Amino acid sequence: MDISFKAVSHTYQPNSPFEYRALKDLSFNIQSGQFVAIVGHTGSGKSTLIQHLNGLLKPTSGEVMIGGYRLKAGEKTANIKGLREKVGVVFQYPEHQLFEETIEKDIAFGPKNFGATEEEIQTRLPKVLEAVNLDAKLLDRSPFDLSGGQMRRVAIAGVLAMEPEVLVLDEPTAGLDPKGQQEVMDMFYRLHHEKGLTTILVTHSMEDALKYADHVIILEQGKKHLEGQPEEIFVQKERLKQVQLDVPEEIQFLMDLKTRLGISITYDKHSVDDLVREIKAQIGGGR
Amino acid sequence: MATDQVIFKNVSFRYAEDQPWVLKNVSFSIKQDEWVAILGHNGSGKSTIAKLMNGLLFPDEGTIYVHGIEVTPDTVWDIREKVGMVFQNPDNQFVGTTVRDDVAFGLENRGVDREIMLNRIEESLKSVRMTDYLFHEPHRLSGGQKQRVAIAGVLAIQPDLIILDEATAMLDPRGRKEIMMTVNDLREETKVNLVSITHDLNEIVGADRVIVMNDGEIWLETVPRELFKQEESLREIGLDVPFTAKVTNRLKDTVDFDQQPLTQKELLDQLWIFHSKQ
Ligand SMILES: Nc1ncnc2c1ncn2[C@@H]1O[C@H](COP(=O)(O)OP(=O)(O)OP(=O)(O)O)[C@@H](O)[C@H]1O
Ligand SMILES: Nc1ncnc2c1ncn2[C@@H]1O[C@H](COP(=O)(O)OP(=O)(O)OP(=O)(O)O)[C@@H](O)[C@H]1O
Ligand SMILES: [Mg+2]
Numbered sequence: 001m002d003i004s005f006k007a008v009s010h011t012y013q014p015n016s017p018f019e020y021r022a023l024k025d026l027s028f029n030i031q032s033g034q035f036v037a038i039v040g041h042t043g044s045g046k047s048t049l050i051q052h053l054n055g056l057l058k059p060t061s062g063e064v065m066i067g068g069y070r071l072k073a074g075e076k077t078a079n080i081k082g083l084r085e086k087v088g089v090v091f092q093y094p095e096h097q098l099f100e101e102t103i104e105k106d107i108a109f110g111p112k113n114f115g116a117t118e119e120e121i122q123t124r125l126p127k128v129l130e131a132v133n134l135d136a137k138l139l140d141r142s143p144f145d146l147s148g149g150q151m152r153r154v155a156i157a158g159v160l161a162m163e164p165e166v167l168v169l170d171e172p173t174a175g176l177d178p179k180g181q182q183e184v185m186d187m188f189y190r191l192h193h194e195k196g197l198t199t200i201l202v203t204h205s206m207e208d209a210l211k212y213a214d215h216v217i218i219l220e221q222g223k224k225h226l227e228g229q230p231e232e233i234f235v236q237k238e239r240l241k242q243v244q245l246d247v248p249e250e251i252q253f254l255m256d257l258k259t260r261l262g263i264s265i266t267y268d269k270h271s272v273d274d275l276v277r278e279i280k281a282q283i284g285g286g287r
Numbered sequence: 288m289a290t291d292q293v294i295f296k297n298v299s300f301r302y303a304e305d306q307p308w309v310l311k312n313v314s315f316s317i318k319q320d321e322w323v324a325i326l327g328h329n330g331s332g333k334s335t336i337a338k339l340m341n342g343l344l345f346p347d348e349g350t351i352y353v354h355g356i357e358v359t360p361d362t363v364w365d366i367r368e369k370v371g372m373v374f375q376n377p378d379n380q381f382v383g384t385t386v387r388d389d390v391a392f393g394l395e396n397r398g399v400d401r402e403i404m405l406n407r408i409e410e411s412l413k414s415v416r417m418t419d420y421l422f423h424e425p426h427r428l429s430g431g432q433k434q435r436v437a438i439a440g441v442l443a444i445q446p447d448l449i450i451l452d453e454a455t456a457m458l459d460p461r462g463r464k465e466i467m468m469t470v471n472d473l474r475e476e477t478k479v480n481l482v483s484i485t486h487d488l489n490e491i492v493g494a495d496r497v498i499v500m501n502d503g504e505i506w507l508e509t510v511p512r513e514l515f516k517q518e519e520s521l522r523e524i525g526l527d528v529p530f531t532a533k534v535t536n537r538l539k540d541t542v543d544f545d546q547q548p549l550t551q552k553e554l555l556d557q558l559w560i561f562h563s564k565q
């Protein structure tokens with residue numbers, strides 16, 4: 001689904017002493033099928049932005065369009081349930097989306113709510129468990145009697161089970177072990193392509209944004225700071241530094257290799273093996 | 288026991304009798320002013336260890352000492368005086384209706400003087416850069432801001448043992464580095480023990496020692512430099528090494544390294560030396 005933000009502002013607790021303007025006059029477009037990363041430091045407005053994508057929050061001014069659904073201040077959105085069926089959101093803290101007595105019921109909640117049959121749910125269940133690498137033996141347990149990373153997996157499984165068209169991920173790998181982080185990101189990437197999803201990923205990992213996204217939006221104090229292709233954005237060291245961000249590890253390494261050793265390698269989504277092969281070819285040593 | 292401040296002696300634990308053992312015969316000790324990082328796959332038992340250190344849980348077998356006191360239901364209040372813990376999800380630990388009250392709570396509980404209290408609240412919130420949010424509601428902060436406030440709450444009480452259970456997972460990389468430096472400075476100044484549980488491979492670089500958990504057992508106790516050499520076996524238990532270590536490990540057949548570099552800068556320094564000799 002195409003998504004657009006037109007001059008969107010969001011103010012929390014308006015007209016109170018705690019009034020806080022978290023989004024300021026924000027405009028951008030996301031095309032159907034894009035994989036977009038949203039980055040920015042603590043408090044820049046990322047989670048506020050993504051809560052507009054399924055109508056949990058509404059703009060206080062401006063307009064958000066998600067496919068045919070319109071979110072606008074003072075206007076009731078037609079068929080918000082339909083919107084929530086199509087847009088699956090993995091929240092920043094998994095506890096915020098777990099509430100059923102058992103893990104099985106929790107995962108089934110979304111699909112059931114949107115009218116999937118019991119039979120349909122039972123065919124989806126093993127698939128989503130496998131996608132997040134969660135042991136089926138845990139299904140009868142309370143989702144709160146789990147480790148942090150296991151809870152995260154349940155939260156993701158519940159969203160996948162809805163089979164949404166738009167996947168919204170707010171730091172989905174926080175709390176996962178290194179293997180889990182990689183597997184889960186690869187799984188999202190595969191789904192994105194196989195099912196033609198539109199994916200919006202909030203992440204603090206510049207490496208993941210570079211690796212998976214085809215478009216990046218950088219926020220700073222509720223405003224758009226930069227927007228473009230990752231390969232263009234993530235070499236702009238000074239512009240990133242202005243908003244307390246760093247270039248991805250690999251790009252920083254390549255920059256330093258050039259300035260300190262005169263070894264010039266262009267970033268090309270190398271595997272570490274390929275990268276090291278290039279270094280060996282240029283560093284000398286004759287082996 | 289003068290220098291070992293935390294001792295786990297043959298500790299085993301399960302959440303219920305009909306459930307599997309979550310910790311199996313775990314023994315380790317932590318010295319005064321040491322920073323120990325605990326790594327391990329999801330469900331390997333890290334948070335359970337943290338909760339046992341703080342008397343939120345008690346071992347089924349074995350004994351635990353924290354600063355010379357055995358952790359039992361009778362001593363739990365003495366233990367919690369000494370231990371400051373930041374949980375994986377900060378929402379679980381907020382008690383105040385404002386950021387300021389929340390940080391004050393732990394101090395009031397410990398009967399800290401009002402004058403000192405005000406000072407500590409200010410200092411600790413300043414060190415995590417949250418002074419602009421004094422009167423905000425903790426539950427209405429951003430994910431990373433919540434973690435900052437939770438950490439301030441622990442810094443303010445100046446405990447003898449600080450346990451951070453993935454306490455910086457929602458921070459941006461710079462924020463993470465900054466906060467760990469702040470906590471580490473405090474550790475050096477005041478001789479506290481620091482236990483940090485993390486999945487961030489770059490965060491362990493500063494630790495004195497690393498304990499790697501696997502399926503409820505201690506798999507390895509070592510120092511970061513040694514750990515980073517074990518790329519393959521770490522991967523087998525769901526872990527990994529940082530980018531710098533990956534590059535290093537693949538260059539070893541070509542470049543002679545004095546020692547395993549911990550940071551990109553150390554790696555580049557060694558590559559520069561090698562390169563200039565060619
Ligand atoms: N419910 C709320 N009420 C009032 N202010 C809020 C609320 N939620 C967030 N804010 C404020 O809005 C700003 C943006 O918050 P948001 O959660 O969107 O940030 P974020 O970019 O997701 O940050 P993080 O990386 O820390 O998760 C912050 O300054 C935060 O304090
Ligand atoms: N309250 C509970 N009741 C029953 N079992 C639990 C409970 N909390 C945790 N467990 C189980 O104990 C094991 C260890 O959990 P623990 O939280 O210590 O893992 P962890 O190493 O902290 O993992 P993570 O990296 O995911 O946070 C897991 O298998 C988990 O399912
Ligand atoms: Mg957020």
Ligand SMILES: [Mg+2]
Binds near residue numbers: 148149333335375452
């Ligand atoms: Mg844990």
